[in-house]
Amino acid sequence: MPELPEVETTRRGIEPHVAGRTLTAVTVREPRLRWPVDARVAELRDKRIVGLRRRAKYLLMDLGDLNLGIHLGMSGTLRVVPAETPLRKHDHIDLHLDSGRLLRFNDPRRFGALLYLTDALTHPLLANLGPEPLDQDFSGGWLYRRSRGRRVSVKSFIMDNATVVGVGNIYAQESLFLAGIHPSRPAGRISEARYQRLALAIRSVLAKAIEAGGTTLRDFTSADGQPGYFAQQLLVYGRAGEPCPQCAEPLRGGRHGQRSTVYCPRCQR
Structure with a gap:
């Protein structure tokens, strides 16, 4: 299972390709992940990506008035690929960017998640988490x-x-x-x-x-x-x-x- 350093490495690798871009569409091929993908995710259009941050093992894509929460689960990976990249098995979700590229989520075991979060910090999965180990609150x-x-x-x-x-x-x-x-x-x-x-x-x-x-x-x-x-x-x-x-x-x-x-x-x- 990817641990915090793997998730932070993923964030750092992906953020330069998504921050400041516009999310133009979302393709959900398989909504049956660890939790069913909210139907509102597939309806997202023309959302500016303010940034990509991490809370615990969750990646939070800031879309201004909401966040998309991404958890890699046991075997999930994210890749930034050209839009014409052929699909691989278990490529469940594509986030379409105005750069002509895709942020593609692949998860063979489907223990990962893509969450529609109107208030990320009060969501039950995030609200009761302890401090980040690299923050000043941890000692x-x-x-x-x-x-x-x-x-x-x-x-x-x-x-x-x-x-x-x-x-x-x-x-x-x-x-x-x-x-x-x-x-x-x-x-x-x-x-x-x-x-x-x-x-x-x-x-x-x-x-x-x-x-x-x-x-x-x-x-x-x-x-x-x-x-x-x-x-x-x-x-x-x-x-x-x-x-x-x-x-x-x-x-x-x-x-x-x-x-x-x-x-x-x-x-x-």
């Missing part, structure tokens, strides 16, 4: 205060979008390793000082992933057709049994909250 103090009395594991805690958005399985493991925190430690039993280190680690890991173009995942390629390269820099994810890059102890792997987890039993406490 170790925020994590510490929110974690008090919580028995849930710290890994599950930071993967909760109500705590902070966009810290998926890959980046949770990497951040906890850098902060020296065991993934199964109860969130409410971690000091503020350690949460300060964790917040810094989350910022660092995500910023590097965005800069590198997103992690290479089987179902993701960036807007220009090139895969991301951050996977080459991962310290623990997918490396169970290999030596820890800090102490050489074999990294341990297992299931944690039904998700794979790799950690160092010596460096993470």
Whole structure:
């Protein structure tokens, strides 16, 4: 599944081609996505695209009086292509631009979404999200205060979008390793000082992933057709049994909250 860096990479790749353009029409070939595509989407005409921003894993296309919310789901991709580009299997939606190009949404598994949002920030899917991990509102103090009395594991805690958005399985493991925190430690039993280190680690890991173009995942390629390269820099994810890059102890792997987890039993406490 594309995580926050992949979605941000997609936004940065696409925005120069859509911001300031006019959305002239929308072709919906398959409305049966994760949620049915609102019939009003196909009726959109002559809408200026003010900009394209990201909230958590949602891309929000600002059309002035409304937003189109795009979620890539498990396998969705967006490409900017010439209007005459032949259709591929699973090309479900085309957003027609006045440049003569299309913003084409492809989603083999149909777990993605295209949402018609009259007020994006109050929509139930967006209203209760936590802070962005790279914004000033996110800090170790925020994590510490929110974690008090919580028995849930710290890994599950930071993967909760109500705590902070966009810290998926890959980046949770990497951040906890850098902060020296065991993934199964109860969130409410971690000091503020350690949460300060964790917040810094989350910022660092995500910023590097965005800069590198997103992690290479089987179902993701960036807007220009090139895969991301951050996977080459991962310290623990997918490396169970290999030596820890800090102490050489074999990294341990297992299931944690039904998700794979790799950690160092010596460096993470």
